[in-house]
Amino acid sequence: MPDTPTQQQDRRRRLVRTTVNRGSAYLVLVLFAAVMLFPFVYMATGAVKTPSDTFRYPPKVLPRVPLVAEIDGEEREVFSLDFGSGEEPAVLVETGVAAGLFVDPDNPERTVPWPLDLASETGSTVTVGGESLSTFDVQLVAGTETLALQRNTVVGRFQQLDGDGVTYAVPRTATPAETIDAQWSNFSEVIGLRDLDRALTNTILVTILVVAGTLFTSIMGGYAFARVRFPGRDKMFLAYLGSIMLPFIVLIIPLFQLMVGLGWVNHIGSLVWPFLFNAYGTFLMRQFFIAIPKDLEEAAFIDGAKRGRILWTIFVPLSWPAIATLATFMFLYAWNSFIWPLVSINVANADNFVLTLALQQLGGTAGESPNLLFAGIVLSVLVPFTVFAFAQRYFVENVATSGIK
Amino acid sequence: MIGRGPLGAPPDSFTMDTITPTRTADPAKTDLPLGLMLAWRVVVAIGLLAAAFGVAFAVGIEVEGTLRWVFTAALGIGGVLAILAIQWTRTMVHRGRATGFFLDYLVAIGAAFAMAQGADLFNGLDTAAARFNDSALFLILIVVGWFVGGFAEKTKRPALVRRIARSTMAAGLAVLLVSMGLLPGLVEFARRLTQADVFIPLAIALVAAYSARLLWSERAASSFGTNQNQAEVMDGFFFVSPNLIGFLVFLAGPLLVSLFISLTDWDGLTQASFVGLENYGRLFSDAAFLKSLRNILVFGLVAVPASVIPGLFLAALLNSKLPGMKVFRAIYFLPSIAGVVGVTLIWKNLLNATVGFVNYGILRATEIVNSLTGAEFEAAQPLWISGSSVALFSVMIVFAWQQLGFNTVLFLAGMQGIDPSLYEAADIDGASAWARFRSITVPLLKPTTVFVVTNATILALQLFNEPFILQAPGPPNGPSNSTLSPVIYLYQNAFQRFRQGYASAVAWALFALIFAITLVYFSRQDEEGVLSA
Structure with a gap:
């Protein structure tokens, strides 16, 4: 005997209701399961972290170690820097390069430390934050920009690991490249x-x-x-x-x-x-x-x-x-x-x-x-x-x- | 005559008087070494009475205060019983056998204990543990044998497999014991046997054990005319004795001593002075104790509902026969398995104010809310463990998180006892899931709910581990006493300030509180008719 339209409708409504009910039941269960499990996951990954990795901010679940590259039989720390097409691994090849800390006159929040050799004075000045600074044409990786010299500093020269790109950054603040690795020796x-x-x-x-x-x-x-x-x-x-x-x-x-x-x-x-x-x-x-x-x-x-x-x-x-x-x-x-x-x-x-x-x-x-x-x-x-x-x-x-x- | 009644039937009233010894054997015809037994009875009587006098006047034995009189009384009663046992043995009545047996049994245990103390066997466990550190891997042999035995029924030749399993386990145990230094241990023990404080108790223990064995035998039973009921009484006391001795020595005894200590001013080392109820009087004017009570009440009012209410709902979801529920149940139960020290230490790191995941999560969640709504909420970054206003709240989080799964499983067990036909009837009436939960599950689950709440409350009142571990290495009472609980206060008084009398009063005050809650629980259960059913 075929169902009447109202019976069909009724059945469909019940099916929707059961699905929604079950779905929300599983959602609640999974949510609580996550709350119950997370501390244990954090414990398990924390057990194979390096000491400094446990103190990082923002905190990460998976254990990370600094990436190291071997260059001429020497272990070198790898950094993650921009060579014009996103972040790429690089190594520090020279330190103490005389540089200036340049500031963007249109956006004083943005500062760039860059070698003075790659900057040429334009002769004009600009007032940034109530200070009169002389401007330079700076050859950045992405192209030349006109920036104001705030003060002198030193930077390090970084060599791209998988290419011949070169960039400059302050080694102390450069982002180290990391890889996920477990310290079983803990x-x-x-x-x-x-x-x-x-x-x-x-x-x-x-x-x-x-x-x-x-x-x-x-x-x-x-x-x-x-x-x-x-x-x-x-x-x-x-x-x-x-x-x-x-x-x-x-x-x-x-x-x-x-x-x-x-x-x-x-x-x-x-x-x-x-x-x-x-x-x-x-x-x-x-x-x-x-x-x-x-x-x-x-x-x-x-x-x-x-x-x-x-x-x-x-x-x-x-x-x-x-x-x-x-x-x-x-x-x-x-x-x-x-x-x-x-x-x-x-x-x-x-x-x-x-x-x-x-x-x-x-x-x-x-x-x-x-x-x-x-x-x-x-x-x-x-x-x-x-x-x-x-x-x-x-x-x-x-x-x-x-x-x- | 008392027969064996049906199981669970109210027991007939038993007294020693209802058991009339019936003489079935002629003492003259017994093949027991009667002369030797009588001589031994005399030795035991003299020994016990001498020991009673010795303890009473502390001849070479240092026993403090009240305990001395307890020991004297116990030994004295033993001595008197031993004298009576001489007469009962001579007339060969069952009473002689029973009294003699239990005296010998207790003398054997006491002497064996003295021997073990003299030979330092109890603390020999330290040495065993040191050796066990190197040989614990042999445990795997035993575990493997156990598992093989478990699969025996599924194999073609179960008898053979079981034998292999058994010999593997036996070999594992033997190797383990040998590698733990059983042989050098025995040699060392043999060497210590030459000491008088080992040799003499050992000899007494052996003779007493032999005499007890003799009196336990069928031969003795028939010679002394023991009937079946008398034999049953002896069996009963014998089977319950390991438990009973432990109960008296490690529970009932200490309980009475604790009550006594709470009436004294005692540092745990020097002579205690009796102060009556002074300690209890001081409790009510002790700001720190009152603070600890207030903390624990606030704690209970938040942490108990936080661990019970979600548990009820989770259990209702788990009870819904959907696939995968056993996995969820197992996950929720994990914190109860892991142990409070481990999980509290994990939470201590999660709650770290600067680099912890909890504060980072709050920050990210606030950012997401702000970007979605355009609002400019400031993310709260509490100090958690070290903030005096939130330290207790941190403890609540850890407690509720750990207790939640346990409560869920309790609720689930209660729900599985509800008659499924009730739900079927509700289904026919077209009741919604929420209506079924409200009008069937919740009312019928009331006994379970009362138990869960009582259990969680009692646990909350005894709060100690979580704040102690969270606050370490600082003092467990937390910033401005914010996590001071009565048990922490007790611990600090008893083991750091050495005010054991006052600490005992704290313990008894807390016990009274817990006892009152238990009584309320039982009266509620009685209303439900659970106990009478």
Whole structure:
């Protein structure tokens, strides 16, 4: 049955509306994605810039280095100058050429430094800015112009790189020619000179131990709270649940004193041993275990298996999603924790730094070289980003479950 | 008699009294080394009581103030239980087995801890970390083995592949441990065994562990006539013990100590003097603390909505099943992965007043607007981090930027829990996207919204990292205290001015504030019927 004109019109209108809606939805999403990504792009390109390139104004995203040409076995800086047909690469061949600073009488803002040899006095004068100046016929690249001599100066003679054109400019203010090039050596420098590799491996070690330890204690505790009945269990669990809301800062002073008392302060152990127990992890595992059907363990009980065996051979293999979720949570927690390492590890003890501390120190002291700082940040996010790429599901899962805690 | 009830059912009330020990075995017929066990029980009882006296009168042990009495009480209770356990062991009741086991277990852990402290094992991690720096690459072997194992099911011979994967991981771990200096470490440990403060605790730990193992065995269970429920109680405490010990030592204990410290005047080094509530009283007249509270309120009022409201809209867009949404979700989530220190340092450069991209962007945007409209706006070039009027605003930008993706994913998870048939019904009624969002998504998302706002508020109240890093190397309180937050004030008082009593009072004041907000959150959730559902 063919559509009536009104139906067709209606359908077309709906199509237009959907397209506009979708288009604007994508526009908003892309806009926010750009805002989210730009700092990371800036970080990544900043990591391969030269120090002076990080301070340029206007700022540029891509890393640039001055162009260098080899002339007669010698490295020469290349400038970008006008030879009559736009900017072209050129090298400085002679300095200290006697010149005059000529000013355009019709446009006093425009000044040209040019050799006096290429200018001939006309004999007339002109008043520029209340000053009486004599005028010259100056042979510029584009042609001869009549300009007024303001004062004497010196210029450099520049030779066109791909031709035989010659032009003059003040070397100090001439625009250097640039090329886009990455300074990969920044990474080796930040690893070698700033010992960031030590902070990196320390962080890896601390993270592995904290994740493994928390998984172990959380699996044990979660199982006890979910499946084993003992007096006081539910009150204990409630206390655990409450402690999730406890801000860490309340514990920071007594924990620091405890570390001092045990002699662990300023040692890597202080970043590991107190953090092998996590109420949130226990809660997460308990919630997962409690949903596992009871029949599965009944059979094992009848066969005379003990609870430890049942936990590790039946519950744990069934709980990989929860374990992975908890592992990602603890991974981020351990990898990115800052205030506790700051309190516990002495600033002078760089051997025991973790990445967050090392970066903070680098950011606070290496003000003259943000490129090295960026290289360090790239190193610090490389591992989390890789893990995220492989386990995105569990990161998102973790956020979703934190919403029901 | 208590059976195993259905899962999640309200637990039967458990007390030790409901469990009546039933004697099923004749003590005379047991094959346990009863004499030795009794002797060991006596040794434990004497040891614990002696330790209690030792701590009480500080014989060769330096334990400060109140903590001494806590230790004395704990050891004393242990000692009394140990004496009772002697009698219970003699009569072979289950109580003897349970008490004996947990005493031995705790003694073993305590002695092992003392041994590890004596041999400096805990701080041996420093040496391990130094070696790990050279051998971390062996981790790749383990990771490769892990991945190979993950693909085992997809191959023709999964059992073989899994075995290869497992041996690769084992080999990787072995090589890693050896290259981290496991062998020299063991030699060094053996050398330290000759020290009395290592050897004696180690011997105690070994004997206690052996005794615990013996009491844990099936043999002991039948000899002591343990029934199934009693066995379950022992299992329960055993499984929860690693967590429970950690919880008491590193959370509950410090929490109480923190409360006590907040009632004292203490520099963290010398003797503390009890001052009652004086620290709390001082808070209300401390201009800097009040300033930090005001900063954090202003901060929260701007940064929380700035990170929550766009998150809600972005989540609604992401929920629209269009292609590519997972990519956008991943991009928005990146700042939460990257870690606050790194991203704050990036923003510190972006916000640089002279060469930063933010001010350059403002300049260019103004130029474009001016050339399009012919207006002559002056481009604002704020000092950002170093400007006293905009420093806090810089912190807000960084916080909102980092928190936004996290909130979006939270909202998205909440939206995916909404019944899709509601949207279908609205579609049939011809409701627009905006109408669906307003009358279905927003009201049904209220529990999630309350959680997101509460979570972001609690995080905002604990603001520390962003201003600390942005303002470095200057003091983190920023120009004219403009970025001073309560946690920064706490940090400065505790670790720079060594006023740990006062700093603890700041911590508890902030905790009270956070707790109040959490309570409001829970009462709101209760109204929604989320907790009771």
